[in-house]
Amino acid sequence: MRLACLALLPIAFCSSPPVAETGRKGLEAQLNQNVQLTGQMSSHIMQHPISGPADHIHYMDYDGVQIVLYSDKPIHCQEKIIATGKLQRVDLGGRPGRKTSYSGYRLDVMDFICP
Numbered sequence: 001m002r003l004a005c006l007a008l009l010p011i012a013f014c015s016s017p018p019v020a021e022t023g024r025k026g027l028e029a030q031l032n033q034n035v036q037l038t039g040q041m042s043s044h045i046m047q048h049p050i051s052g053p054a055d056h057i058h059y060m061d062y063d064g065v066q067i068v069l070y071s072d073k074p075i076h077c078q079e080k081i082i083a084t085g086k087l088q089r090v091d092l093g094g095r096p097g098r099k100t101s102y103s104g105y106r107l108d109v110m111d112f113i114c115p
Contacts, residue, residue, distance in 0.1 A: 027105060036084045037062050041077050049102055051090045068106045077114035085109040
């Protein structure tokens with residue numbers, strides 16, 4: 001499976017819209033744009049509201065932030081993942097630090113690989 005992913009890497013990323021690798025500080029500047037994020041599949045899932053339909057929901061840890069991945073197909077990465085998609089912020093409002101507040105990121109995944 002890993003060899004198949006690596007063999008398809010140039011095709012998958014060549015057919016995707018242009019993206020830029022984003023650091024944590026750059027997440028806000030990249031909202032509503034196509035980005036490429038390299039992170040780890042989450043082993044400990046935090047509480048996140050689900051915003052909108054998705055066939056498959058997964059979670060990745062990226063530079064100290066957990067990002068919810070919305071994908072049309074299952075993501076079977078065990079550890080590292082490189083995901084490309086549209087980055088969005090989910091903000092439910094409320095006073096920060098309260099149970100009724102939430103602010104986080106979601107990535108609508110277009111392509112991914114498990115390096």
